[in-house]
Amino acid sequence: MTFNAAALLLLIAGLALIGWLAGRARSNLLAGRAGTKLHSRPQYHGWYVALWLFAPAAIFLAVWSSVSPALITNEVLESEAAQSLPSFGFERGAILSDARDVAQGRAAEVRLAAAEPLVRPYADASRKYAWIGIAAMLALALAGGLYAFTRIRPDFRARTRVERIVMLVLLLASLVAILTTFGILLSLIFESIRFFRLVSPAELLFGTTWAPQSGAPQPDSFGGIPLFWGTVLIGAIIAMIVAIPIGMMTAVYLTQYAAPAVRRWVKPLLEILAGVPTVVYGYFAALTVAPALREFAVMLGIPNASTESALAAGIVMGVMIIPFVSSMADDSINAVPQAMRDGSLALGATPNETIRQVLIPAALPGVMGGILLAVSRAIGETMIVVMAAGLSANMTANPFASVTTVTAQIVKLLTGDQEFDSAKTLAAFALGLVLFIVTLLLNIAALRIVKKYREAYE
Amino acid sequence: MTQDDLTIADPKMRAQGVNVFYGEKQAINDVSIDVGTDLVTAFIGPSGCGKSTFLRSLNRMNDTVASARVTGTILLDGEDIYAPSMDVVQLRARVGMVFQKPNPFPKSIYDNVAYGPRIHGLAPSKADLDMIVERALVRAGLWEEVKDRLSESGTALSGGQQQRLCIARAIAVDPEVILMDEPCSALDPIATAKIEELIHELRGKYAIVIVTHNMQQAARVSQRTAFFHLGTLVEYGKTTDIFTNPKQERTKDYITGRYG
Numbered sequence: 071m072t073f074n075a076a077a078l079l080l081l082i083a084g085l086a087l088i089g090w091l092a093g094r095a096r097s098n099l100l101a102g103r104a105g106t107k108l109h110s111r112p113q114y115h116g117w118y119v120a121l122w123l124f125a126p127a128a129i130f131l132a133v134w135s136s137v138s139p140a141l142i143t144n145e146v147l148e149s150e151a152a153q154s155l156p157s158f159g160f161e162r163g164a165i166l167s168d169a170r171d172v173a174q175g176r177a178a179e180v181r182l183a184a185a186e187p188l189v190r191p192y193a194d195a196s197r198k199y200a201w202i203g204i205a206a207m208l209a210l211a212l213a214g215g216l217y218a219f220t221r222i223r224p225d226f227r228a229r230t231r232v233e234r235i236v237m238l239v240l241l242l243a244s245l246v247a248i249l250t251t252f253g254i255l256l257s258l259i260f261e262s263i264r265f266f267r268l269v270s271p272a273e274l275l276f277g278t279t280w281a282p283q284s285g286a287p288q289p290d291s292f293g294g295i296p297l298f299w300g301t302v303l304i305g306a307i308i309a310m311i312v313a314i315p316i317g318m319m320t321a322v323y324l325t326q327y328a329a330p331a332v333r334r335w336v337k338p339l340l341e342i343l344a345g346v347p348t349v350v351y352g353y354f355a356a357l358t359v360a361p362a363l364r365e366f367a368v369m370l371g372i373p374n375a376s377t378e379s380a381l382a383a384g385i386v387m388g389v390m391i392i393p394f395v396s397s398m399a400d401d402s403i404n405a406v407p408q409a410m411r412d413g414s415l416a417l418g419a420t421p422n423e424t425i426r427q428v429l430i431p432a433a434l435p436g437v438m439g440g441i442l443l444a445v446s447r448a449i450g451e452t453m454i455v456v457m458a459a460g461l462s463a464n465m466t467a468n469p470f471a472s473v474t475t476v477t478a479q480i481v482k483l484l485t486g487d488q489e490f491d492s493a494k495t496l497a498a499f500a501l502g503l504v505l506f507i508v509t510l511l512l513n514i515a516a517l518r519i520v521k522k523y524r525e526a527y528e
Numbered sequence: 529m530t531q532d533d534l535t536i537a538d539p540k541m542r543a544q545g546v547n548v549f550y551g552e553k554q555a556i557n558d559v560s561i562d563v564g565t566d567l568v569t570a571f572i573g574p575s576g577c578g579k580s581t582f583l584r585s586l587n588r589m590n591d592t593v594a595s596a597r598v599t600g601t602i603l604l605d606g607e608d609i610y611a612p613s614m615d616v617v618q619l620r621a622r623v624g625m626v627f628q629k630p631n632p633f634p635k636s637i638y639d640n641v642a643y644g645p646r647i648h649g650l651a652p653s654k655a656d657l658d659m660i661v662e663r664a665l666v667r668a669g670l671w672e673e674v675k676d677r678l679s680e681s682g683t684a685l686s687g688g689q690q691q692r693l694c695i696a697r698a699i700a701v702d703p704e705v706i707l708m709d710e711p712c713s714a715l716d717p718i719a720t721a722k723i724e725e726l727i728h729e730l731r732g733k734y735a736i737v738i739v740t741h742n743m744q745q746a747a748r749v750s751q752r753t754a755f756f757h758l759g760t761l762v763e764y765g766k767t768t769d770i771f772t773n774p775k776q777e778r779t780k781d782y783i784t785g786r787y788g
Contacts, residue, residue, distance in 0.1 A: 330594070409631035413694065416589060417644040417701055418621030427643070432634045 075135045078204065079128065082211050086124040089215045093119030093222060101224045110229035118228040121235050123215035127207050134203045143170075145195040151187040170196075258506060261499030268493040274500055280463035280474075282483065282494045292497055294504070296463035300380065300473035304459055305448035308384025308469060309391055313444060316388075317395025318437070322425055324396070325403045344393035348453040355386035355458035367470040374471060378460030381469035387454050391444045398440025402433035402523070435523035442516035446509040452477040476501050539603075540565045540705055540735040541586060541623075546600035548581050548590065555581045558600075559761045561754055563705065568727060568736045570750035570767065572743060574782065578759040579739045583707050586737065587623035588616050604705070621648055624698035628710040630690030632682035632697075637674050640682040640693055641665060644701035660700055667733075668696035669726050688719025695726065699734075706730070708738040712745065724749050743783055747771050755779045 094116035101108045108115075143166065146152055156162045168185040171177040173192035180186050222228070266274075269292045277293020320340070324333050360382035367375035406429050414424040430437070460472030461482055483498035539562035548556035556578045563569050563586075571579040581590070588609060590596040602609050609619055621644070632640050641661045644650075651657035661678075665671040670692045674685070682693050691711055698706055708727075712720040727736060727749045740746050746753050746767065753770040755763045755778075763770060763779045774780045 407631070409627055409629055410633060412589065412592065412625075413627060413631040413633065413697075414643070415592060416587065416620055416625035416627075417647070417697065418617050418619075419643075419647050420617055423647050427647075428633050 075131060078131055078207060082124055082127045082131070082207065085127075085211055085215070086120040089123040089219070090116035090120040093117075093219060096219065096222050097224070097226075097228070100222065104224050106224045109225050109227050110232075114228040114232050115222050115226070117232045118235075119215055119218040119222070121232065122218035123211050125235070125239075126214045127211035130207050130210050131203075134207070138199045138203060142192070142195045142199050145198075146188060146191045149188075149191040151191055154187075155184070255506065258499055258503045261496055262503045265493060265496035265500040268496070269500075271500075274497075275504075278465065280479070282497055289493075292493070294476075294501065296465050297474060297476045297479055297501070299465055300459065300463070301449050301475040301477075303380050303467070303469070303473060304384040304387060304455060304475055305451065306445050308381060309388040309448045310441065310445065312385055312388025313391040313395045313448075314441060317392045317444075318399050318430075320392065320396040321399035321403055322430075325400055326421060326425055326429070340393040340396060343390075344397075346390075348390065348451060349457075351386050351390050352453040352457035355382050355454050359386055360458050363470065372468070372470050374468075376460065376470065376472040378458060378472040379470050380459060380473045383455050383459035384469070386458065387448055387451055390451070390454070391448055394447065395440055395444050398443065399433065399437050402436025402440065403429055405436060405523075406432045435519050439516040439518075439520035439523065442512050442519070446512035446516070449475075450477065450505060450509050452481060456481050476505050480505075538565070539563055540605065542603045542606075543582075543586075544601045544603075546582070546585065546598065546602060548578070548585055549597045549599075550593065551595040555759055556585070557759045559756075561761060561764055563735055563737055564752065565735050566732045567752055568731050568738060568750040569752040569754065570746035571737065571739045571754050571756060572741075572746050572782075573756035573762075575741070577756040579754075579756040580709050582756070583709055583737060583739050584625075586705070586707055587620050587625055589620075589625065591616060621701050622703055623705040623707060624701065624703035626691070626694050626698055626706065626708045626711045629714045630687055630694050632685070632690050632693050634681065634683055636679045637665075637682050637685070637693060638678040641696050641700045644697060648701055650701065664696040664700035665693075667699050667730070668692045669722065669729070670696055686719070688715050688722055691715060691719070691723060692726065695723075695730075699730075703734060705735045705737065708736065710739050710741060713741060720745070743771070755782060757782070 090113075094112040097108055097110075097112045097115035146166070146169075147155075155165060165182050165185045165188065168177070168180050168182050169188035169192050172180050172185070172189045174196055180189065269289045273289060274292055274294045276295060277290060278295045279291055279293045280296045281291040324336060328336065356378075360377050360379055363379055363382050363385075364375050364377050367379075410428055410432060411424055414428045415421070419427070455475045455478045459475060459478060461474050461478060462472050463474050463479075464471055466473065480498045480501050483495060483501075541563040543559060543561045546556060546559045547554060559582060561569075571583060573579045584590045585598050586602060586609075588598075590598060598610060604619070604622065608614065609623075633643065635643070638661055641664050642651075642657055645657060645660050651660055662671065662675075665674065670689060673689060674680075674693075682690065685693060691714075695706075695711075712723050715723065724745065727738065730736060738746075738749065750767045753765065753767040754761055755770065755774075755776075757778055763774060763776045765775070769775075770779065771783060774783060
């Protein structure tokens with residue numbers, strides 16, 4: 071007997087169906103007997119019973135599934151057979167999980183001899199907790215169902231109650247995303263605090279030497295400035311030099327000049343460009359653009375031109391961002407009232423003059439918001455820079471040289487075998503926190519600008 | 529249609545057999561009309577009768593609608609405005625337009641008025657431009673109200689002031705004809721009265737064509753009135769005749785309020 075959550079969920083769903091039918095039948099019956107009209111239609115009474123039957127039991131099921139394995143292990147550890155286990159570490163964990171797999175039928179026999187005596191206690195404990203869980207769940211389901219069932223009366227406002235329950239379910243669903251964000255933020259903060267005990271925040275934010283990969287990193291080898299500079303150079307300078315003009319011109323063409331048929335084709339194509347996985351852009355940057363740029367740099371006679379260059383990563387990132395900028399600019403230009411455009415044309419301005427002197431200035435706040443969002447995306451972008459920008463922390467304005475970014479370094483710090491308590495690994499969390507805060511601020515600023523601007527024309 | 533006593537010897541604009549189509553749908557059917565140089569001409573008629581559509585074909589604003597097509601001839605000083613040799617941009621500088629809803633640009637009051645003169649290169653120097661802006665605002669009756677705050681945004685003015693700013697903007701490029709598409713429909717009665725007063729003052733300086741829903745307004749500001757219904761020109765005549773002694777039954781029904 072094991073605790074099979076999926077089967078149990080099906081069981082209570084079945085019970086809920088019975089509850090639904092029973093609730094509906096009872097409301098009909100009561101209304102018929104009293105000769106009055108029901109406040110709510112019968113199926114609402116059915117839903118009321120079904121939800122009361124299902125929801126508490128399902129919530130219990132979710133909680134029990136996550137709690138019971140720990141309870142089972144505790145019980146096993148208290149058994150006599152467990153006293154001979156090695157006191158700590160890897161071996162102890164391996165023995166326990168081996169015994170658990172056999173006891174719960176996932177493996178035919180033990181691989182470690184030491185696990186053999188634990189199989190029985192494990193099987194016993196599993197069975198015990200499974201029964202407790204099932205009994206409690208069924209009791210909850212029946213109690214909920216009965217409570218709801220007895221409340222059915224012709225004048226009972228089941229419809230209103232169901233509405234409220236539905237609202238609660240939707241609220242819980244939306245809380246998941248918010249709570250996850252908070253969880254991520256908290257974990258970043260905790261790990262960052264551990265890092266800042268080893269290295270001061272001022273050193274990370276203002277130090278100019280980044281060398282955490284050296285054999286024994288010192289506190290002064292965690293200066294983040296080279297990374298921040300690389301991030302800004304690629305994401306906020308080179309990528310934007312590519313994305314802003316091309317994105318704007320695309321938007322102007324699509325909103326002002328393109329025939330409807332062209333627009334119908336080009337817009338979805340741009341959206342496809344936005345949907346290309348970034349890793350594909352990454353190898354395009356690394357395998358096609360970067361070598362071509364290097365050839366070009368060598369031809370120009372630029373020294374230390376590298377195959378991994380800020381320019382390659384920045385250009386490809388800019389291309390990736392084009393659809394984003396153009397769609398934000400498209401929206402902003404479209405939000406400028408037609409009357410504004412007509413007013414300018416009626417004064418004898420050409421379409422081009424109208425766009426440059428009236429439409430773009432009027433759309434500018436929205437476009438600026440879009441650009442800030444684009445920057446925030448670009449500096450958080452990882453794959454392209456990991457593949458094309460390189461990992462050497464250079465402070466250089468030479469776009470043909472190799473630079474590194476915050477995201478590339480986070481990947482570098484966290485991949486491979488790492489001890490999770492060294493300053494080297496913890497630095498990744500601190501960098502992540504910095505990145506999180508910066509992109510958050512950019513997003514807030516961008517959304518405020520866009521919102522303020524929208525209000526101006528409505 | 530009779531217009532024997534109405535023929536204008538030297539009309540500013542003359543439309544002959546004009547049809548306007550939106551795709552397959554015909555919005556204007558065989559309209560012929562003269563617009564006199566020193567006159568205010570009012571177009572009246574129920575909603576959807578085509579009066580605004582016809583007005584917009586007089587400065588080719590219908591060109592901005594992809595599916596619109598105009599046939600027949602429209603002459604400005606004897607020159608066909610739909611001829612291939614006609615420069616639309618120049619045409620619109622000569623035939624200005626004021627819209628239903630005030631649509632100042634999100635720029636300063638000064639820049640709103642200076643917009644047209646700048647793009648057409650009418651002012652060689654800053655001083656000239658200042659003068660053009662001042663004269664346009666004076667003519668539009670807005671100068672006294674805004675002369676101390678020319679650098680403020682045009683969109684911050686009241687609705688009536690915005691509409692007068694749009695008139696000043698149109699005047700600033702020194703057009704020959706001004707088309708007004710229901711210029712008062714978004715304004716309160718006081719602002720409306722000011723605009724009507726302004727139309728009186730502008731008469732004689734520009735040929736003015738005004739589309740209006742408001743029959744009293746047509747009677748107050750115009751010398752000629754054209755009544756449109758279902759895309760045709762039903763009757764055109766002296767404003768006093770149209771309102772006191774209409775020849776057509778449909779005109780009579782409309783001005784006495786039987787429909788529309």
